[in-house]
């Protein structure tokens with residue numbers, strides 16, 4: 304009984320902590336992204352705390368619900384998006400800390416959860432009753448179907464290679480982080496894993512609807528697309544969800560490809576180890592987002608929706624299968 | 639509702655073209671480009687009036703546009719400011735006395751800030767935005 308209560312308390316407190324951390328860090332990440340992007344475009348850019356100011360302002364604004372919207376669905380969508388984004392973080396290791404709900408889910412669950420915020424946005428878009436939002440919602444669904452193939456290929460290839468190397472329960476995040484792919488793969492496998500990393504880096508902007516895969520939100524043609532009718536509090540919630548989702552997606556990459564901690568360098572002082580791991584995790588997330596969001600965003604222009612599908616299915620899907628094949632060949636020779 | 643200081647540092651701008659000749663648009667785009675970088679102060683161009691805090695209205699408002707201008711004004715959530723860019727919107731400018739005008743802009747919607755010039759220089763437009771922020775500050779200092 305006491306133990307159950309303890310477990311329950313752990314989950315509740317952990318969830319609150321992860322939610323607060325995710326929202327705060329998510330907004331911070333967006334600020335860093337904007338600043339770096341500005342510097343790369345030879346601008347000075349907004350201050351790092353700009354997203355916090357934006358949120359404070361959005362919370363002050365009037366919250367308009369359009370006349371021909373389905374109001375309960377329209378209001379529920381941002382809540383869903385934010386809640387689902389926080390939920391993903393609960394299943395991911397943050398720094399050296401184990402995931403709060405780690406025992407209940409694995410990487411396949413995360414793959415499904417990653418689609419929920421996007422689905423919430425699609426629902427909100429359809430519910431808002433604006434033609435712009437409807438077109439945006441259709442495009443978001445197409446993008447979602449497009450990036451799912453390379454994403455699944457990466458996850459399955461990694462887990463399968465671990466299974467070949469004799470790792471128990473290869474889909475669980477605990478085993479994925481404790482045995483990084485680099486430690487089991489031979490030279491061929493390492494090339495394969497690098498290719499998979501590149502694929503995952505290109506899936507990230509699609510997942511987060513950022514340039515060049517921001518076709519659903521295209522400011523210039525669709526006037527904000529999915530978000531077109533949202534204002535005030537609801538828009539702020541989508542903004543927060545965007546930040547949390549960025550952190551979640553980066554944490555997936557960190558957990559799969561860069562799981563090393565710093566705590567083994569300071570044996571004997573567990574508190575310092577945890578702190579170091581935590582800071583190191585923040586550095587890793589920022590580095591991953593710098594490459595996969597800021598750099599790609601500055602370097603490329605937006606794709607048309609048909610190009611998005613070709614890009615994901617043919618090119619990145621092809622690359623993913625190449626990586627899978629290399630890992631397969633590696634496992635034939637290596638084990 | 640009374641705006642707070644966070645408002646001044648995060649002014650999202652929606653650009654509404656009500657029959658302008660496109661001269662003002664070019665200058666607005668120039669004002670948003672890296673050289674002046676208004677994003678330093680949190681100014682951002684948004685695609686939908688629902689997201690906007692400031693409406694940047696250009697052009698003299700032809701009859702056909704009147705209804706749309708009113709509608710966009712209503713679509714913008716409160717609190718908001720309206721900035722009129724260009725001589726057209728102030729007086730009709732080169733279109734003064736035309737048979738097809740419903741404007742100038744302040745005959746259609748209330749305007750907070752006027753930026754003169756045909757077209758105004760980017761510096762003038764930024765000055766207009768600064769004036770808008772000053773006006774918001776006055777509102778914050780004054781009564782609710």
Ligand code: SF4
Nearest residue numbers: 659661724725726756
């Ligand atoms: S003020 Fe001049 S530049 Fe601006 S829209 Fe009118 S005519 Fe064109």
